[in-house]
Amino acid sequence: MLTFLLGRIFLTIPVMAVVSLVVFSLLYLTPGDPAQLIAGEMATENDIAALREQLGLDQPFFVRFATWVAHVLSGDLGTSIYSQLPVGTVIAQRLGATLWLACATVIISTALAVPAGVAAAYWRGSRMDRIIMAMSTLGFSVPIFVVGYLLIFAFSVKLKWFPVQGFVPPGENLLGFVRSITLPALSLSLVFVALIARITRASMIEVMSGDFVRTARAKGLRPSRIVWVHSLRNASLPIVTTIGVGIANLLGGVVVTESVFGIPGLGRLLVESVLSRDYPMVQALILLFALAYVLINLITDILYMLIDPRLRT
Amino acid sequence: MNSMLSLTQTQRMLRHNRAAAIGLVILILFVLVAIFADLIAPYPPSAANSIDRLQGPSTAHWFGTDQHGRDVLSRVVVGTRSSIIVGFGATVATLLLGTVIGLLSGYFRVLDWVLMRIIDGLMAIPAILLAIALMAISRPSLFNVIVAIAIADSPRTARLVRSIVMSTRGALHVDAARLAGIGHVKIMLKHLLPGTFGALAVKGTYVFASAIIVEAVLSFLGLGLPPTVPSWGNIIAEGRLYFQIYPHMVLFPAVILSVLVLSINMVGDALRDLLDPRMKWE
Numbered sequence: 076m077l078t079f080l081l082g083r084i085f086l087t088i089p090v091m092a093v094v095s096l097v098v099f100s101l102l103y104l105t106p107g108d109p110a111q112l113i114a115g116e117m118a119t120e121n122d123i124a125a126l127r128e129q130l131g132l133d134q135p136f137f138v139r140f141a142t143w144v145a146h147v148l149s150g151d152l153g154t155s156i157y158s159q160l161p162v163g164t165v166i167a168q169r170l171g172a173t174l175w176l177a178c179a180t181v182i183i184s185t186a187l188a189v190p191a192g193v194a195a196a197y198w199r200g201s202r203m204d205r206i207i208m209a210m211s212t213l214g215f216s217v218p219i220f221v222v223g224y225l226l227i228f229a230f231s232v233k234l235k236w237f238p239v240q241g242f243v244p245p246g247e248n249l250l251g252f253v254r255s256i257t258l259p260a261l262s263l264s265l266v267f268v269a270l271i272a273r274i275t276r277a278s279m280i281e282v283m284s285g286d287f288v289r290t291a292r293a294k295g296l297r298p299s300r301i302v303w304v305h306s307l308r309n310a311s312l313p314i315v316t317t318i319g320v321g322i323a324n325l326l327g328g329v330v331v332t333e334s335v336f337g338i339p340g341l342g343r344l345l346v347e348s349v350l351s352r353d354y355p356m357v358q359a360l361i362l363l364f365a366l367a368y369v370l371i372n373l374i375t376d377i378l379y380m381l382i383d384p385r386l387r388t
Numbered sequence: 389m390n391s392m393l394s395l396t397q398t399q400r401m402l403r404h405n406r407a408a409a410i411g412l413v414i415l416i417l418f419v420l421v422a423i424f425a426d427l428i429a430p431y432p433p434s435a436a437n438s439i440d441r442l443q444g445p446s447t448a449h450w451f452g453t454d455q456h457g458r459d460v461l462s463r464v465v466v467g468t469r470s471s472i473i474v475g476f477g478a479t480v481a482t483l484l485l486g487t488v489i490g491l492l493s494g495y496f497r498v499l500d501w502v503l504m505r506i507i508d509g510l511m512a513i514p515a516i517l518l519a520i521a522l523m524a525i526s527r528p529s530l531f532n533v534i535v536a537i538a539i540a541d542s543p544r545t546a547r548l549v550r551s552i553v554m555s556t557r558g559a560l561h562v563d564a565a566r567l568a569g570i571g572h573v574k575i576m577l578k579h580l581l582p583g584t585f586g587a588l589a590v591k592g593t594y595v596f597a598s599a600i601i602v603e604a605v606l607s608f609l610g611l612g613l614p615p616t617v618p619s620w621g622n623i624i625a626e627g628r629l630y631f632q633i634y635p636h637m638v639l640f641p642a643v644i645l646s647v648l649v650l651s652i653n654m655v656g657d658a659l660r661d662l663l664d665p666r667m668k669w670e
Contacts, residue, residue: 094512097509225639345520349611
C-alpha cells in the first residue's frame with residue numbers, strides 16, 4: 076500500500092512540471108515587453124532596460140524558467156502588476172470565498188444527486204426514473220451562467236428571497252452567508268448533480284442485482300436498510316471517484332459562477348487579472364488551479380483505496 | 389425478468405431515437421438560421437435607435453431592444469452565426485489536432501512517453517481556464533477563440549485516439565501490413581485511423597457542444613469575440629448591467645444557447661449508443 080501511495084504521489088511531479096512549463100510559457104509568449112508593462116507608460120528607455128536586467132528578462136528561456144520555478148518553490152509568486160501587492164497576499168485575500176463556494180457546491184450536489192440516483196435505480200424504468208434521467212440530460216446541457224441568471228431572475232428579482240449579487244463571509248453573518256451562497260452553489264452544482272446522479276444510478280443498478288442483495292432480502296431485512304446500507308456502500312466506489320472528478324472540474328465553473336454572482340473569489344480575480352493583463356497574477360492562479368486539480372485527483376485515488384479493502388494489500 | 393428488461397430496453401432505444409430526431413431537426417434549424425441570418429433578422433443587428441431603448445418584448449421587437457435600441461432578436465439571430473462558426477471550427481481543429489497527436493502517440497512508443505506527459509500536464513488545467521489563459525495572451529477574435537478552444541480541448545481527444553490505436557496496433561492486419569513493407573504513415577492512415585471514426589464522431593458532437601458553451605463563456609467574460617461582433621455571450625454580457633429591470637436581454641440568448649446545446653447533446657447521446665456501445669451510461 077505504501078509503495079502504491081508513494082508511486083501515486085511521485086506521478087504528480089511530472090504533471091506539475093509540465094503545468095509549470097505551460098504556465099511559464101504563457102508569459103514568455105505574451106506579445107509586448109513585460110518590463111514595459113511593469114514600468115508603466117511614463118518609464119524611459121533606461122528605466123525599462125534596467126528593469127529588464129533586474130527581472131532577468133535578458134536571460135535565455137530555460138534560465139528564466141529555472142529562476143521562476145525556484146522562486147515559486149520558495150513561496151515567492153511575484154508581484155501583481157495591477158495592485159503592486161505580492162501575488163500571494165492577493166490570493167490569500169480571495170481564497171476564502173472560493174473555498175466556501177466549492178464546499179457548499181459539493182455538499183449540495185452530493186445531497187441532491189445521491190438520493191436522486193438511488194431513487195432512479197430503485198424504481199428503474201418508472202416515470203420517476205425517466206424524469207430524473209431527463210433532468211440529468213438537461214443538467215449537462217444548460218451552461219452555468221444560464222442557470223445562474225435563471226435562478227437570480229426567479230429567486231432574487233421576482234421572489235426576492237436571495238440577494239442578487241455579492242458575498243457575505245460566514246464569520247461576519249451566518250444567515251447572510253447562507254443567503255449569499257445558496258444560489259451560486261446551486262447553479263454551480265447542477266452539472267455535478269447530473270453527473271453524480273447518473274453514476275449513482277448505474278452503480279446501484281449493478282450492485283442491486285448482486286447475490287448478497289438477494290440474500291439480504293431473503294433474510295427479511297427492511298428494503299431501506301438493503302438500499303442505503305448494503306447496496307450504497309458497495310456502489311460507492313464509482314460515486315466517490317465521480318465526486319472527486321466533479322470537484323476537480325468545478326474549478327473551471329467557479330470562474331463563471333463568481334462572475335455572474337459578483338463573488339470576490341479566485342475565479343473573479345483570474346478574469347480581472349486577464350482583463351488588466353496582470354500576467355504574474357494569471358500565472359500564479361492557473362498554477363494554483365492546476366495544483367488543486369492534481370491534489371484532488373490524488374486524494375480521490377487514496378480515498379478509493381481506503382473504501383475498497385481489496386486494493387489495500 | 390429477461391423479457392421485461394429487453395422490453396424496457398427497446399422502449400428506451402425508441403425514445404432515444406425520437407429524442408435524437410428532435411435534436412437533429414433543431415440543430416439543422418440553427419444551422420439554417422446561421423446561414424441565412426441576414427435574411428431572417430428583422431432589423432440590421434447594429435442599427436441603433438435611441439427612441440426605442442430598453443423595451444420589453446413586443447410585436448415589433450419579439451425579444452425587446454437593448455440599451456442602444458438595437459433589436460435583440462436580430463442580434464441573437466446573427467449571433468447564431470458566431471456560435472455555429474466557432475463550434476464548427478473548433479470541432480474540426482480539435483479533432484484534427486487530437487487525432488494527429490493520438491495517432492503518433494499510440495503508434496510510436498518512443499514518442500508516447502513525451503507526448504502523454506505533455507497531455508497529462510495540459511489536462512491538469514481545466515479546459516475553460518486554459519482557454520482563458522490563452523485568450524489572455526492574444527487579441528479577441530474569431531480565429532483566436534477557435535485556436536484557444538482547440539488547444540484546450542484536444543488533449544482529451546488525443547487520449548481517446550491513442551487508446552483505440554494502442555488496442556488495434558497489435559491486430560493481425562496491421563502486422564501483415566507492416567510485414568508487407570508498408571510505410572508507417574500509410575499504416576496509420578489506412579489501417580489505424582478508420583478504427584477511430586466511430587468514437588471520433590461521438591466525441592465530435594460533445595466537442596461541438598462544449599466549444600459553443602466555451603465561446604459564450606469567454607465572450608460573456610469579455611475575453612472572447614470582440615464586442616462589435618454579435619454573439620450570444622456578448623449580448624448576455626451587455627445585458628447583465630440591466631438584468632434586474634430588463635432581464636429579456638439576458639434570458640432570451642441564454643435560453644436559446646441552452647436549446648442549441650441540448651439538441652447537440654441529444655444527437656450525441658444517440659450517436660454514442662449507436663456507434664460506441666462501450667461509452668454507454670447504462
